[in-house]
Amino acid sequence: MTTATELSEKTIERLCRVYGYLDALRHRGVESVTSKELAAAAGATHDTLRKDLSVVGVTGFTRAGYPVASLKQTLGEKLNLTRTRTAALVGLGRLGTALLDYARFSENGFKITAAFDSSINKIERIRSSVDIFPVRRLKEIVGERRIELGIIAVPGESAQQVTDDLVEAGVAGILNFSPVVVHTPARIVHVDIDFTNSLRFIAARM
């Protein structure tokens, strides 16, 4: 059996999109989905999607449709998405504050269990069910609580230092919203989301 870490990045990316789509269908009470719909959700051709699914052992996939709940369950297991992952959020500016209460994270198995900011003022002012700490305690808290993921929403100039501290404290994955490219050791799984670059990518193709 293939494990998620042996799949190609592109396959994982498409299957994660399919998984998200299945989750949305389930919430809407839809019980069956066609492979054509799944291919559209994954942004892939029907053939590519079918190959992706067969790689994780989902076969017998026909145009007639597939049961949403069981396909979601199977994909979740193959992609290691069935258990809750803990995350540390660093930076509580406007974006960070929005992420702190982003309900879709907790609804989907990602729990922010600690948040950090450099401003004591902000730490005292923000009301949240999440524990908030001064950023100088980042390594200590993330290490003690064995937090698995880091979400970075600090300004560009502090992003690399925060990344280094998260890595040293033992996180295995980083989602970086700061507008700079941060560097991580190869063992760390790392995704950058740069809103401005996404707009540039759109504008360049308009």
Place this chain on the structure above:
Amino acid sequence: MTTATELSEKTIERLCRVYGYLDALRHRGVESVTSKELAAAAGATHDTLRKDLSVVGVTGFTRAGYPVASLKQTLGEKLNLTRTRTAALVGLGRLGTALLDYARFSENGFKITAAFDSSINKIERIRSSVDIFPVRRLKEIVGERRIELGIIAVPGESAQQVTDDLVEAGVAGILNFSPVVVHTPARIVHVDIDFTNSLRFIAARM
């Protein structure tokens, strides 16, 4: 000469990252950059990056380094990033409000010139230099002002309707932050940013 719309998506994506990196270097007062650094910023090999640059007419690129300002200028022209684009922001929840004042958009040639929400209460409460309207006036305002881009930060259930209205009003590009897949005609350039999916993509590879 190759125009941006004739470049492959992957090339545009990498060159947009290079452009963003050059912009960051310029802000830090760095005057020269090596091709190795640029390749790292683009997440590409040295060879791929050199090919990308040669496609847009940048040649004579050596390991010795390249002047930041002139390379940024050249790339900006090739990628059509030198003039300001107008954008409409739809949805003023926590994320939308954070985007409304996201300084990096305006610093980088993207100007939100109108924002929309369905809650009159919210429209009256939010203080911003951007004009804010009820969402029922979306098509009218976006059309009249010939706004070029739509940024969607509404809940999933309204995302497709908002997309349809933006397209009908004449935008050429859409950045979708809602957690659903929206459908657009092929002529519309469209990027989805789904935070939860990015975390899934990380978790599946951890």
